[in-house]
Amino acid sequence: MESAQERRKPWKSWSEFTAWAQDFSLRKKVVGGFLGVVVLVGLVTAFIGTRLVRDTIIDRAQVRLSSDLATAGFILDGFRKNVELKVRLIAGSENIKELMSKGDLQGVRNRLAIVCAENDLDFLSIADKNGRVLVRAFVPSNNGEIVAGDPLVMAAAKGSGGSGVRLFTKRQLAAENNGLLRRLAASSSETGMVLESAYPLVDSAGIDSVVYGGVVLNSNNLIVDQVSQLIFKGATYGNRPLGYVAIFQANQAISSSLKGPEGLPLMGFAGGAAIRKMVEQEGLPTIAKEVQLGKTYLSTADPLRDMQGGIVGALEIATLEEPIISEVDRLVTTFFIVALFGVLLMAGISYFLVQWINRPLELMLNAARKAAEGDLTQQVPVIARDEVGELAATFNLMIRSLAESRIKLEEWGRELASKVAEKTGQLRQAQEQVARVKKLASLEKMADGMSHIMRHISDPMVPVLAGTEETQESATNRILVLDSDEKVRELCERAFTDEGFQVRVTGLVEEALRELEQEFFDVVVADVDISEMPGKTLLKEIKYRQPEVLVIFTAPFKATEEAIEAVNLGAYDYIPKPFGPHQILLMVYTALQTQRMVQQTRRQLAAERADTIFQRLPVAIALADKAHRVVYNNRAFVELATRDGQEQVVKGKTFNELFGVDPLDWAKGREEAAGSRWLELEKVGRTAKLYNFKLPEEDLRVLMLLDITDTVKKDQMADVFKAETITKAQQVIHQQMRVAQEIAQLLGETTAETKAALFELMKLAQEVGEGK
Numbered sequence: 001m002e003s004a005q006e007r008r009k010p011w012k013s014w015s016e017f018t019a020w021a022q023d024f025s026l027r028k029k030v031v032g033g034f035l036g037v038v039v040l041v042g043l044v045t046a047f048i049g050t051r052l053v054r055d056t057i058i059d060r061a062q063v064r065l066s067s068d069l070a071t072a073g074f075i076l077d078g079f080r081k082n083v084e085l086k087v088r089l090i091a092g093s094e095n096i097k098e099l100m101s102k103g104d105l106q107g108v109r110n111r112l113a114i115v116c117a118e119n120d121l122d123f124l125s126i127a128d129k130n131g132r133v134l135v136r137a138f139v140p141s142n143n144g145e146i147v148a149g150d151p152l153v154m155a156a157a158k159g160s161g162g163s164g165v166r167l168f169t170k171r172q173l174a175a176e177n178n179g180l181l182r183r184l185a186a187s188s189s190e191t192g193m194v195l196e197s198a199y200p201l202v203d204s205a206g207i208d209s210v211v212y213g214g215v216v217l218n219s220n221n222l223i224v225d226q227v228s229q230l231i232f233k234g235a236t237y238g239n240r241p242l243g244y245v246a247i248f249q250a251n252q253a254i255s256s257s258l259k260g261p262e263g264l265p266l267m268g269f270a271g272g273a274a275i276r277k278m279v280e281q282e283g284l285p286t287i288a289k290e291v292q293l294g295k296t297y298l299s300t301a302d303p304l305r306d307m308q309g310g311i312v313g314a315l316e317i318a319t320l321e322e323p324i325i326s327e328v329d330r331l332v333t334t335f336f337i338v339a340l341f342g343v344l345l346m347a348g349i350s351y352f353l354v355q356w357i358n359r360p361l362e363l364m365l366n367a368a369r370k371a372a373e374g375d376l377t378q379q380v381p382v383i384a385r386d387e388v389g390e391l392a393a394t395f396n397l398m399i400r401s402l403a404e405s406r407i408k409l410e411e412w413g414r415e416l417a418s419k420v421a422e423k424t425g426q427l428r429q430a431q432e433q434v435a436r437v438k439k440l441a442s443l444e445k446m447a448d449g450m451s452h453i454m455r456h457i458s459d460p461m462v463p464v465l466a467g468t469e470e471t472q473e474s475a476t477n478r479i480l481v482l483d484s485d486e487k488v489r490e491l492c493e494r495a496f497t498d499e500g501f502q503v504r505v506t507g508l509v510e511e512a513l514r515e516l517e518q519e520f521f522d523v524v525v526a527d528v529d530i531s532e533m534p535g536k537t538l539l540k541e542i543k544y545r546q547p548e549v550l551v552i553f554t555a556p557f558k559a560t561e562e563a564i565e566a567v568n569l570g571a572y573d574y575i576p577k578p579f580g581p582h583q584i585l586l587m588v589y590t591a592l593q594t595q596r597m598v599q600q601t602r603r604q605l606a607a608e609r610a611d612t613i614f615q616r617l618p619v620a621i622a623l624a625d626k627a628h629r630v631v632y633n634n635r636a637f638v639e640l641a642t643r644d645g646q647e648q649v650v651k652g653k654t655f656n657e658l659f660g661v662d663p664l665d666w667a668k669g670r671e672e673a674a675g676s677r678w679l680e681l682e683k684v685g686r687t688a689k690l691y692n693f694k695l696p697e698e699d700l701r702v703l704m705l706l707d708i709t710d711t712v713k714k715d716q717m718a719d720v721f722k723a724e725t726i727t728k729a730q731q732v733i734h735q736q737m738r739v740a741q742e743i744a745q746l747l748g749e750t751t752a753e754t755k756a757a758l759f760e761l762m763k764l765a766q767e768v769g770e771g772k
Contacts, residue, residue, distance in 0.1 A: 001674075003314060014544055015627075026679035032153030035346075035347055035350060038343055038347065039343060040351070041428070042318070042339050042340075042342065042343045046335060046336055046338060046339045049339075050332045050335060050336075051759055053328065053331045053332060053335060054328045054332070056327050056330075057324060057327055057331070058324065061196065061298060061319070061324050061518070062287050062298070062300075063222070064631060065287060065298065065299075065300045065317055065319060066300060067758065068113060068317045069301070069302055069315070069317045069737065070161075070230060070298050071227070072227040072231070072245060072315055072317055073225065073302055073315060074225050074583070075226060075230070076315060078224060078228075079195065079215075079223055080164070080195050080197075081163070081166070081562065082198075083121070083163060083195050083196075083197050083213075083214060083215055084161075084162070084197040084455075086119040086121065086197075086213075087121075087124075087161075087163070087198065087199050087211060087212065087213050087514065088161060088197070088199045090112075090115050090119070090124070090199075090211055090213070091161070091199035091201050091202075091211040091548055092109075092254075095111060095205055096108060096111055096112070096126075096201070096211075097644065098199065100201065100203075100208070100209065101203060105135045107133065108126065108134075109133050109135045109136070109137060109140075110563070111308050112124045112125070112126070112135065112136075112137035113137045113138065115137075116137045116138070116213065120215070121214065121215060122176075122180055122194075122213075122214060122215050122216045123136070123137065123138060123173075123176035123177045123180070123211045123213055123214060124136075124137040124178055124211070124212075124213035125137065125147075125176060125211075125212055125213065125218075126201065126207050126209050126210065126211050126212075127147055127153055127210050127212065128208070128210075129157040129207060129208065129209060129210065129290075130146075130148065130157075131149075131150070131153060131154060131157070132144055132145070132146055132147075133146050133147055133175075133735065134209060136175075136176060136177075137177075137213075138176070138177040138179070139175070139176070139177075139178075142530045145175055147212075148167070148194075150212070151197070151307050151308070152164060152166070152197065152198040153198045153210050153212050154197055155198070156199050156200045156210040156211075156212065157200065157210050159200055161197070161198060161199035161200060162192075162197065162198070162651070163195065163196065163197035163198075163305055164195075164196065164197075164307040164716060165193060165194070165195060165304050165305065165306050165307075165313070165425070165546075166193075166196045166214075166306055166310055167191045167192065167194070167306070167312050167398070168191060168192045168193075168194050168216075168234075168314070169190070169191055169192075169251075170184060170190060170191070170192075173192050173216070177767060178419070178612070179689070180192065180216050180301045182218055183218045183219040183220070184218055184219075190761070191249070192216050192218045193217040193247070193249050193252075193254060193304075193312060193313055194214045194215065194216050194217065195214050195215045195217065196212065196214035197212065197213065197214060198210055198211065198212035198213075199211055199212075202536070209701050216254050217254060218254040218255065219247075219255065219267060220255055221256070221257065221265050222248060223247070223255065224244075224245040224247060224255050224256060225245075225246045225257050226256045227239075227257075227317075228243070228244060228257035230244045231243070232319075236766070237320055237322065237323045238322070240295065240320065240358050241258075241259065242319060242320055242323070243255075243297070243318050243319035243320060244256060244257045244258035244292075244297075244585050245315075245316070245317055245318075246255045246258060246271075246312040246316045247304070247313060247314070247315055247626050248301070248315075248316060248319070249311050249312065249313040250313070250704050251271055251272075252266060252268055252269075252270060253266065253267055253269050254267065254268075254313075254753065255267070255723065256269070258470060258628065259291060259294070266293075267491075269292060269371060271290065271299075271301070271316060272288055272289065272290030272291075272299065287299070287300040288300075289321065292318070295320060295321075295322070296320075296321040296686050297318035297319060297320060297321060297322075298318065298319055298321045298534045299317065299318035299319075300316070300322065301314045301315060301316040301317070302315050316462075331414070338678045343584075349717055351477075352382075354573075357507065358363070360380065360389070360391070360392050362393050363380045363381065363392070364380050364391070365514070366393060367380050367395065367399070368395075371399055371402070372404070375729060377403075380392045380395050380396055381397050389694065420622035425563075428482070439470055453591040453712075459593075475503050475590060477502070477522040477523065478501070478502045478503075478504070478519065478520065478521045478522055478523075479496050479502070479503050479504070479521065479522065479523045479524075479525065479588065480499050480505075480506075480512060480515055480516065480521045480523070480524045480525070480679065481493065481496075481503065481504065481505040481506070481507055481524075481525045482505075482508075482509065482512040482524065482525070482527060482530070483507065483524075483525070483526070483527040483554060484507050484527055484530050484531065485503075486507070487507045488527070488554065488577070489506075489507065490582060491581060491584075491687040492505065492525055492581075493505045494581070495581035495582075495584060496585075496588070499585060504521075506517075508532070509530060509532040509533050509538065510532075512524075512526070513541055513542075516542060516545040516549075517545055520546065521549055522544065522549065522550065522592065522595070523550045523551075523552060523591060523592065524542055524549055524550070524551050524552070525552050525554065525584065525588070526538060526542070526551060526552075526553055526554070527553070527554050527555075528553040528554065528555045528559050528562055528563045528566055528574065528723045529555060529556055529558070529559040529562070534562070534564045534748055535553060535559070535562045535565075536562070536566055536569055537563060539551055539553075539566050539569055539570060539571055540569075542571060550572045550595055551566075551570070551571040551572055552571070552572055552573055552575065552584075552587055552588065552591060553566055553567070553571055553574040553575075554574070554576075554577055554579070555574050555575070555576055555577060556576070556577045557577075558577065560574075571589045572585060572594075575587055600709055603643055610707070614634050615634050615635050616635070617634055617636060618636055619636060619704050619705070619706055620633075620634070620636040620637035620639075620640040620641075620688070620704070620705040620706075621633065621634050621636070621703070621704050621705075622634075622637045622702075622703050622705075623700045623703075624655070624664060624700065624701050624703070625700060626656055627654065628654045628656075628662055628664050629652055629653065629654050630650055630651060630653055630654075630655075630658070631651075631652075631700070633650055633651075637650065637705070638650055640681075640684065640688070640705060640707060641658045641659065642684075643685060655703075658681075658683065659681040659682065659683050659684060660681065660682035660683040661679060661680065661681060661682060662702055663679055663690045663692065663705070664692065664701060664703070668772065679705075679732075685709075686707055686709045687707075687708055687709045688705040688706060688707050688709075689705070689706040689708050690703065690704070690705060691703070691704040691706070692704070736772070
């Protein structure tokens with residue numbers, strides 16, 4: 001009892017544990033150790049797995065929220081562009097221009113009201129170029145109010161139309177449309193958020209006035225409902241919509257797809273504190289939790305800015321957190337059940353394997369004990385042919401060998417000792433020889449490496465051979481060096497100047513930024529650890545001034561992590577300090593080569609895109625040389641010139657060969673004149689309208705042929721019908737005149753009524769003849 005109690009005392013160190021466990025059998029040790037490892041690995045795996053599952057699901061939800069927010073922003077921006085397009089088309093209306101030129105303001109107001117209703121605009125007005133309102137769509141009278149404080153209106157007065165988000169006061173909204181005040185009352189806001197657009201109304205004398213209009217977002221659920229339907233597709237969770245979309249103004253929802261208990265959209269509720277701080281105060285998008293109607297939502301928002309860049313509100317996307325947590329709990333529970341099942345299964349398998357392996361070992365242990373007592377007749381049964389069976393067979397062979405060699409054991413022992421000593425000496429000699437060979441090989445490699453390094457230092461590699469195209473291009477490249485270390489500045493200036501670069505060096509951030517504002521640079525070599533500004537902020541300022549410039553950071557060892565972050569944010573690369581001239585030159589040349597390859601790829605893609613657009617144009621276009629041969633054309637030209645659409649028939653042929661007429665004969669001597677002409681294309685039986693002009697600095701002419709065959713046929717049919725109608729009318733009139741004359745002859749005289757009838761028939765015949 002006392003020994004058992006001593007073994008069960010708690011362990012205070014690893015040695016005490018091993019001392020306590022050494023009394024157990026091998027079976028218990030193996031089973032216990034194996035189960036301990038399985039349980040420990042299962043717990044660690046379960047813990048890590050649940051964390052990974054939870055983080056993955058939440059990260060996926062956050063990524064989807066960010067993607068949904070981008071989609072919502074895209075839809076809102078599309079709505080703004082739609083408003084801008086409507087106002088632009090209204091500004092180009094010839095009807096409104098004609099009414100304005102006549103001074104018919106009432107007619108303009110009526111037309112504005114109709115157009116405003118047709119285009120779903122909340123207000124539409126016209127002001128002169130000084131900002132004085134001339135007419136409003138929904139206000140009968142005008143008091144000459146000045147809207148010069150509206151930046152969009154004043155920009156349009158200068159000829160630059162546009163659109164944006166802007167806050168209107170109650171007075172301004174009432175002046176435009178008194179009915180809009182009810183929308184503000186629904187959201188309890190003193191100002192209204194408006195998508196406004198303004199475009200100049202241009203007449204023959206220039207910009208005379210400005211058309212401006214917009215849509216009020218307060219209590220306007222069209223946008224948020226459209227975004228909500230696109231993102232959530234009407235999905236619900238527990239009789240509640242899966243999420244909502246809202247537009248905030250001053251931390252107050254002015255438009256929302258969130259429904260209240262009555263099923264009506266909620267207005268005026270406040271956003272979360274994190275959303276308010278990050279979006280409305282700092283202008284940064286963020287993801288946070290917030291509670292609405294007793295439910296927790298995972299939400300993200302992006303600031304809404306006006307034309308001056310000021311934050312006027314926020315666009316928020318929110319989804320219920322409960323489905324996410326439920327999915328996490330379900331997966332975690334499943335993971336734990338699977339892990340528990342795996343632990344139990346491994347425990348059963350391990351117990352069976354230990355029993356199977358341990359039985360031959362126990363038999364060998366009993367035989368070894370008897371052999372130690374002198375009984376060398378014991379044999380262990382060989383159960384399997386695996387390693388344990390081989391061990392049992394070897395044990396049996398050992399017992400037989402012991403029995404046979406017992407007499408010669410001492411003699412063999414002495415002989416073995418002498419042989420061991422001899423072999424040991426030979427082995428030591430061999431080991432020493434091998435060690436010497438390895439040492440010589442290492443010294444030889446080290447010598448070769450040092451020789452290579454010395455040759456490289458004494459004769460550094462020239463990055464680009466003189467006279468090549470790349471060297472000629474690099475002579476025009478400009479490099480700006482910003483570093484607080486004077487030695488680094490001198491090294492870079494000397495190295496870059498020797499290579500033919502144009503170099504500017506400075507140790508001040510302010511001076512470097514001023515240089516970037518005044519001149520263009522291809523590469524900026526900057527110190528990421530400069531004291532005036534953090535590296536990431538410096539990169540942002542450089543890219544703000546010249547987005548395409550290549551930024552290479554120099555970094556001491558302590559700033560390596562900051563340099564890596566800067567590279568991830570858009571810098572080309574970084575080079576650790578200290579460095580030599582050939583190292584910085586190699587990096588600069590590599591950066592410039594990469595930039596040239598990117599620019600070449602962009603030019604190639606742009607050329608391919610332009611050719612695709614040219615081929616898809618519905619107007620037949622061709623390029624002709626001096627001999628009036630076709631050298632390039634689009635698909636529409638092939639369809640006009642051929643019946644089967646074979647392009648090889650067109651290439652290299654003249655217009656006479658293709659159409660039976662040469663359009664360029666009409667254009668001779670008219671290179672500077674603009675105009676058009678109808679052409680009868682005899683060979684293809686078509687009628688086309690010709691436009692042509694000469695390419696600048698090229699001996700080529702561009703011909704555009706617009707197929708108007710169908711239009712001409714319709715006009716000809718109309719002329720024939722008109723002529724037939726007039727002819728028939730004349731025949732009827734002349735017949736009536738003859739009848740009237742015959743009646744007059746029968747009566748013997750011409751009465752006043754007969755004269756009047758004849759006069760009217762003659763007048764009608766004359767008018768019909770003139771009409772013909």
